[in-house]
Amino acid sequence: MSEQLLRKYEPIAVGGESTVVAEFDADTNADDAHQSESQLEQELIRLLESQAYDYLPITAQSQLEENLRSQLEILNKIKFSDAEWKQFFTERIAGSNDGIVEKAVRIHEDHIQLLRRDDGSTKNVTLLDKANIHNNRLQVINQYETDGGEDGAKRATRYDVTILVNGLPMVHVELKRRGVDIREAFNQINRYQRDSFGSGSGLFEYVQLFVISNGTLTKYYSNTTRQLHIKESEGKNRGKKTSNSFEFTSWWADAQNKPIQDLRSFAKTFFAKHSLLNILTKYCVLTVDKTLMVMRPYQIVTTERILQRIEVADNYKRLGTIEAGGYVWHTTGSGKTLTSFKTAQLASKMPSVDKVLFVVDRKDLDYQTMREYDRFEKGAANSNTSTAVLKRQLEDSNSRIIITTIQKLSTFIAGNKGHSIYDGHIVIIFDECHRSQFGDMHQAITKAFKKYNLFGFTGTPIFAENSASGGNPQLRTTEQAFGEKLHTYTIVDAITDKNVLPFRIDYVNTVRVGEVDDKEVSAIDTEKALLSSKRINAVVKYTLDHFAQKTRRTSTYSHSVVSNVSAVAGGRSRVVEEKSAQRVKGFNSIFATASIEAAKRYYLAFAQQQKELVPDQRLKIGLIYSYAANEAESDDYLDDEGFDTGGLDGPSRDFLESAIRDYNQMFGTSYSTSADSFQNYYKDLSLRLKNREI
Known part of the structure; x- marks a missing residue:
């Protein structure tokens, strides 16, 4: 059958049944009158x-236990003797020291239990058949x-x-x-x-x-x-x-x-x-x-659509083409890491798939993603610190899921022409697939691998109307780079579901154009105006005055607490609940500037305005440079996978060094701007920011 006919007769369902219904219309004639x-x-x-x-x-409990025995006998096609059942039930199902944790582990990680039979033999007993649901x-x-x-x-x-x-x-x-x-x-x-x-x-x-x-x-x-x-x-x-x-x-x-x-x-x-x-x-x-x-419905839909796309591409010989992949538009905060983890986990278990590569764009993301993946399943993924380690993992059949950066992957490809891994069935998942992956590195990856599926997750897809004008005209949009959109879950969906907080945007004017003629307006040096000490001090003062309010550090919420349990007539108990006000821990904040020079000036202004405060009243402030210096190439993206402090001019690096010394004094650490130490500083700062320590 020709490729044209294959496209015409694209299967609409592939194996199994979708967990989430494609579209559901409630019965409008249903009776929704009062029901007890x-x-x-x-x-x-x-x-x-x-x-x-x-x-x-x-x-009653005795009936529940008897039914459990008969159900496990049917599922496992066995018959328990009374002695076998008593031993199995008390040791493998309802141990006296087992609680919710042990039982959850049994269901999700250890659902096949060992039965010792009366004749001394052993038999596996399945509590939940995960292979054939x-x-x-x-x-x-x-x-x-x-x-x-x-x-x-x-x-x-x-x-x-x-x-x-x-x-x-x-x-x-x-x-x-x-x-x-x-x-x-x-x-x-x-x-x-x-x-x-x-x-x-x-x-x-x-x-x-x-x-x-x-x-x-x-x-x-x-x-x-x-x-x-x-x-x-x-x-x-x-x-x-x-x-x-x-x-x-x-x-x-x-x-x-x-x-x-x-x-x-x-x-x-x-x-x-x-x-x-x-x-x-x-x-x-x-x-x-x-x-x-x-998982939430949109996460399940996405996972299943990616798995179906992998299966279709393999069956219809489309691996290595744009039709084998696609992209997912899920808003920030919607749980993309969990979705990608479950997708990678299930894809890695597909018979045709040799490896799953989860590709991120920077070292700090590599570190954070690894922490998240390790949280979901210890050792489920392998992260690497160098291209040499990546090479070993790609050659190791036991490394099924690998987290790497696009830069390491590109370096590996450049130095390993004709490697056998390129002939394997590789599923490549890109995290935050925005402009930084649309250039030469993207082309190098898709040219080297022959049997791949390429998927991208993003909260900010690039469409034709917001694409850049430079670079490869065939790789300007997310769809051009990764294929068709597989699922959408926007910020509007997330706010409606209350999965993320709604946005509130406040505008505070700091540069006003007075009643002047056009010639005078055009002559204003915008950068000079934005970096004037008067404006910077005003912005810093506003931030310090409103920080607790904007981050809800002073807010409280009602918390129900059981205050009394008393016996009442009939042998029942009555629980009395009271509302107790608890302090909200609050949110954190990131202050972004347009340049390194602006960051330096604001850092000094915050220090100056907090100078007279006792330490406990000061905001703890850290400094990081996360974009390229002005001399770097277009789009403000770093060419390297982390921020290379060696590329900074002398004054910028000296200032960063002094800010890191302030940080060391605050937290008892010993970081510097040297390459490895700076990366550890970046990771430590990211973790403290997440934990609201800074």
């Missing part, structure tokens, strides 16, 4: 049964009851709706009647985690996902670990949002980013068997610090 919790519960169960979930009238059986129960335990330490509770996967409770749904704030359902789940999920044999600590709904609004979020939950309750983690914060609940949506909010629509999409099983088996990430993260 009980009515919502019954409707949800009916919808799940219509999607081939089995309903079980289980309300439709081998897993889904059941639904409601009104499951826990008792308060023999010592009364746990509260007697009834849960609304729970989804069992192979008999294990893995998704819990908490419902409130229409009109009630869904935060009440969220708060109730927090109480369950604190008071009752660990009761009995603790099987409800296997719950990985929570869904909260009042019928009209529905959200989902991941389980959080016991340590984070306890720390937050004790106040050690206040001010830090975790997966236990309501802000980290997510809307489900279709591939067009349209939220699917009502319970009926949510049940038809999120709880579609293949969707739920994909989320549980592929799109949850248990980080190194044992925090469970669940």
Whole structure:
């Protein structure tokens, strides 16, 4: 079949089923009249049964354990003896010392457990079939009851709706009647985690996902670990949002980013068997610090579209062409690192793929990305400090995911003509694929590799109307360099979903044109005006006067705390919650200047205006040069992968050296402008900025 015909008959779906529905229109004729919790519960169960979930009238622990035994027997095609089951259940499923962390690790990292049989042999027992998701059986129960335990330490509770996967409770749904704030359902789940999920044999600590709904609004979020939950309750983690914060609940949506909010629509999409099983088996990430993260719909759509593009390109012999790749337009702050990590992880496991290269543009990004990747999975990716290390990793079959910079990759290509790696199937993912990757280095990479897929992530795509005029006319836009757009999630989408903060822009005029004639206006030396000491001092004063306000350092928020638990008639307990004002830790700030000369003057002005303040009242200020000096080439991009201090003129380097001495005095460090020391200074400053220490 010709290439022209192949393009004409492009397959619209490739293997498997998409986790996120392409487009969803809610049933406009649905009855949204007042419904009680009980009515919502019954409707949800009916919808799940219509999607081939089995309903079980289980309300007690003994029934739950017996069903778990039979489900694992069906999944693994075995029969437990009573002795085998007792040993397996107490040692491999519900150990007395196991909590949420251990159970999360078991589901996500150790889902095949070893059974010792009565005859002395051993057998692998799968708790969750991740290779063939439709081998897993889904059941639904409601009104499951826990008792308060023999010592009364746990509260007697009834849960609304729970989804069992192979008999294990893995998704819990908490419902409130229409009109009630869904935060009440969220708060109730927090109480369950604190008071009752660990009761009995603790099987409800296997719950990985929570869904909260009042019928009209529905959200989902991941389980959080016991340590984070306890720390937050004790106040050690206040001010830090975790997966236990309501802000980290997510809307489900279709591939067009349209939220699917009502319970009926949510049940038809999120709880579609293949969707739920994909989320549980592929799109949850248990980080190194044992925090469970669940991906958002736009992240899942993107990952699957890239994986499909890799598969299509391989099947239709398009590797090494623009059709084999594409770009993703996801706004800053939307979680591109998690999306790229999951994409790289799943792509690296595809049979046809030899390696995944994650390419960043600068050393500090290389360092930060490596930290993020290591957070998602220790050792999942290999970072390198030199082109020689990159060469070794490219030749090592065990290095499946490699983080490198475009400059190192380009240097490797220039020095290794005809290397065997160029013949392998390589997936190359570019982080922040803006103008700096559109030049000779981009061409060198695409010319050297023969069987590649090229993907770019960006929050700021280049279109024809905002492209540069210089350089290769065939590489001026993001689409020209990487192929068609695969998915979009803009700042508007992110603000609507409350995944990022909305923008607020304040303009403060510092240079005013008075009533003068045109000749006088044109004669103004703009740079001189902008760098005048009067203006700089005014800008610095405004910044110091408004810093706490703009960064919300003085703001507070209400925090619910349990103040009293008292017994009431009927043997139940009453929890009294009070609002307590907590201080917001606030945001940080970056002060950007147009030139090194401006940066030097502002740094001195900040020091001068804070001279009379005691140290605790001063803003801690660091200095970094992150753009090229004026003599550098166009577009203000550095030719090297980091900032080369050796390229600075004498006065600029001397000033940077003195600013680093100030930094060393502030933090007890010993950095300088020498090449390696400066890179470590840059990393240390980046980390302190992130931690609000500067």
